[in-house]
Amino acid sequence: MPLVRGFQLFCPTKRGCLGARRATSRSSGVTVYATAKRAVFITGGNTGIGYETAKALAAQGFRVTIGCRDAVKAGLALARIKEAFPSAVLDSVPLDLADLSSVSDCAKRVLDSGVQYDVWINNAGVMSCPKMSTAQGFEYQLGVNHLGHFALTNQVLPALQTSNKPVRIINVASAAHAFGKIDFNDLMLDRSYDAWQSYGRSKLANILFSYELNRRLRPGDNITVNCLHPGIVKTELGRYMAAETTWYMPLAMGLMKLFMLEPAQGAATSIYLASSPEVEGVTGKYFVNCSRAVSSNDSYNHDTARRLWEISQELTMAP
Numbered sequence: 001m002p003l004v005r006g007f008q009l010f011c012p013t014k015r016g017c018l019g020a021r022r023a024t025s026r027s028s029g030v031t032v033y034a035t036a037k038r039a040v041f042i043t044g045g046n047t048g049i050g051y052e053t054a055k056a057l058a059a060q061g062f063r064v065t066i067g068c069r070d071a072v073k074a075g076l077a078l079a080r081i082k083e084a085f086p087s088a089v090l091d092s093v094p095l096d097l098a099d100l101s102s103v104s105d106c107a108k109r110v111l112d113s114g115v116q117y118d119v120w121i122n123n124a125g126v127m128s129c130p131k132m133s134t135a136q137g138f139e140y141q142l143g144v145n146h147l148g149h150f151a152l153t154n155q156v157l158p159a160l161q162t163s164n165k166p167v168r169i170i171n172v173a174s175a176a177h178a179f180g181k182i183d184f185n186d187l188m189l190d191r192s193y194d195a196w197q198s199y200g201r202s203k204l205a206n207i208l209f210s211y212e213l214n215r216r217l218r219p220g221d222n223i224t225v226n227c228l229h230p231g232i233v234k235t236e237l238g239r240y241m242a243a244e245t246t247w248y249m250p251l252a253m254g255l256m257k258l259f260m261l262e263p264a265q266g267a268a269t270s271i272y273l274a275s276s277p278e279v280e281g282v283t284g285k286y287f288v289n290c291s292r293a294v295s296s297n298d299s300y301n302h303d304t305a306r307r308l309w310e311i312s313q314e315l316t317m318a319p
């Protein structure tokens, strides 16, 4: 990765982030983002989109912390980044979003570390799982994708609020939020479980959370909150689908992969929101392909967002 006095060069992937290139590109077509010493925390940074985000931000000079449930995978991921960028400052914190005690331990470590994070990326996720429960008995996809991140973000929020630098919170949602429905009478989908409905609902919750958090920030808070759809990306996210036994699933997956983005391409919007000057001060928005996008009608419902916030608070006992 070429280095230009005080700057590191980041070249967005072939597809995606045209917006970023427009504003900051030079004749070489390479985007240059300034790098003061900044720090980023990324949940699920050991693989897929999170890993590529961690790697690209390390290349830009960010100090990178990844929150991961598997210490071995975290160590291997950091070793790969370190090999590519020997001067990178990297660490990991244990984090299992399916267990609120692990979430609280992670938050405590973050607060005790004294590191001022400039960027906080809630990226980890699971998709289309069979009916499973978290340690606290929450339906698994809502528990991991939404409630775990809700609790973690709220627990570290006081530190982000007292930062003397601008802070960007980024929630990795999905276009799948469009088929999600929040049914407060059956939030854990006990009555009838559908793995895709559960995923869509958890991703809708990510967006409702982003918008509501943005509304709840205090006027003096120097924090922006945005969310995104990364594209359809070739990662390990389909691991639970692989367990499905229909004969056509491997065939369908093989065909789909032909049209999917590579993980580095899928990370482009997260990287853009984390580091581009174009989005300085932009908050409460949904992004696709590094551009502002419109999320589903349901995602803009203030009552649903407020109610989901209050229930999430009760369930996770967040501050």
Ligand SMILES: NC(=O)c1ccc[n+]([C@@H]2O[C@H](COP(=O)([O-])OP(=O)(O)OC[C@H]3O[C@@H](n4cnc5c(N)ncnc54)[C@H](OP(=O)(O)O)[C@@H]3O)[C@@H](O)[C@H]2O)c1
Pocket (backbone or CB within 6 Å): 043, 044, 045, 046, 047, 048, 049, 050, 067, 068, 069, 070, 073, 095, 096, 097, 098, 123, 124, 125, 126, 127, 144, 172, 173, 174, 175, 229, 230, 231, 232, 233, 234, 235, 236, 237, 238
């Ligand atoms: N791939 C796509 O096409 C796509 C499309 C739309 C949205 N997204 C979103 O993008 C985000 C990243 O997904 P990806 O595609 O990069 O998938 P991935 O390759 O499966 O990575 C998911 C990450 O989440 C971590 N994770 C899962 N359960 C966790 C838990 N209980 N506690 C802590 N970490 C946990 C995984 O850790 P382990 O390695 O230990 O399992 C992994 O690091 C997700 O939020 C997903 O919903 C992806």
